[in-house]
Amino acid sequence: MSGLLQLDEESLYDHIFERYTLLTSNNDSLKQDLGIVDRTVSKITIDIDQFDFNNKKSNNDFYSIEINQPITSLNSSSVNNNSTTGYVVWSTTPFFTRWLIFHSNASIFRNGGSIELIDQDDELKLPPMFSNSVGLLELGSGIAGILPVTLGNFVGSFIATDQIGILSTLKTNILENLSQLNRKIVTSRSLNLNLDVDESTLLKRSLLSLECLPLDWELFDIKDTTKLDPALLSLFKEKETIYVLAMDVIYNEYLIESFLSTIQNLKSLAFKFNVNLNCLIGIQLRSEEVTTLFLEKAIIDYEMKVYYIQDNILESSRFSIYMI
Template identity: 25%
Template sequence: MSLSDFTLIGKDDLYEHVYLLYSGSKLNNDLGYYPSKADKFVIPIGELDIEIEQSKSGVYAMHETGTTGFYLWKVSPLFAEWMLYHKHPLSDMFNGCGVVVELGSGVAGILASTLSTRCEVFLATDQRHLLKLLAKNIGSNRQPKSNIKIVEFDWENIELGVSNLEATLEKRQVDFVLAFDTIYNSFLLDHFIAATKTLCNSETIVVVGIQLRDEDVLLEFLQKMLDNSFQCYHVDQEWLSPGLKNGYGIYCFKLCS
């Protein structure tokens, strides 16, 4: 199995693809995060119960540097469940891989806590003010966690982020880049794509999961990825779990060789 099992999308296909995706999907009306009134709660992912601590005080204190990372967004648990308990081309390629970097892990650390068992090294990255709680959540859910590294990587300061990653990776190449619910406004797109591209070689697979909200933002994102020499593959509904089939999109990207 390979990325060719999914649908390759070219520049001429974008408008039709986005139109069909939105018109054929039952969209979620909520914002996409878990509306828990408690700072601590448990999320079931298949056979796993993942303990999450969020910080409402952090949301109010950090409004100038970004608050989305303080919440748990719904697409990450759905993706983790799909990767762990369903057979499809992406799980086959991922299982047993070397280095995985997640961009925008947030404080929850869902993917690090669950998918790190399937790879050699998992790097969870985000802005500095999120890392302490991220480390705490990963520590609560993944023991031992010796193959998980937590690294500061702010997309608006790529040089520092890349330096941090290089010091951690020690010249190892990145096999997978994961990013979930990071595509939600136009301002961040160029920063995100530039950060992503610095991590990739011709074999790196970038997996992006989104909740379907503003179709113009998705269209702009896909256009920019293609303009930056990425091939774009859409994971068709036939491969997705029931939870991902309505209101979400999973894309895989690879630099053109």
């Protein structure tokens, strides 16, 4: 079962030491790579399934996603302002998706409830993530569209965001994998889908509002909400709870400041509209210095409450998930 370890300006260093020591002890059983699933092919299949395949009960317990990768863009110095990491599939997102949907340890996040605060003799109440009253907002989606076409089955709204140069391939991949959204009727202005849905259709499956929007962390500003994208503004006006998801976006020191500024702005927006907002940030553990700097900036400079999700499945992997 998962628990939350709140980090402060002192305990973060103990946490970093212990987590990277554990990572080193597991090195023999873990892949030693940067985390790209396969940079040699232009089309890749990602399967998301049960941890115990013998418990598979229906087609709803398995997802197979076909992803187009513009691998020539990964090595280009002229596309997307030379920011090219989003053009391939990274392993953090499939790992997180499988853990969240299928593992019993993640049920507290799926269904909500009280989760143990480690070393505090206390608990924190989490709202359910899997509910039609919940919206998911993904930062740094990349081109794959894995989270929208899987987690979209369990929520009322999903907004996938990235820099504008990424969005065309992201939209293509989502459209080609709509069959994975087998629990929902999808409506979307950005994808031009089912803008007029009749009531008889909604009797069979519930509605998912799914949008792909540009969101540049360095330019994101909430001072004038009338300038925000209408779909993003509607998310904050209409949903009781929003979970922000950001998978493998912390991989160098240059992105940390603008990312945390964006999280801070989103939290301010949530406060304005009385929305319960939590952020789940998945990190592949590469540079100890980058992970430390991220935690220092979040906890010390931005004075954010940062929790480490302590979980045996996560700790036997190369990934850490933090909640802000």
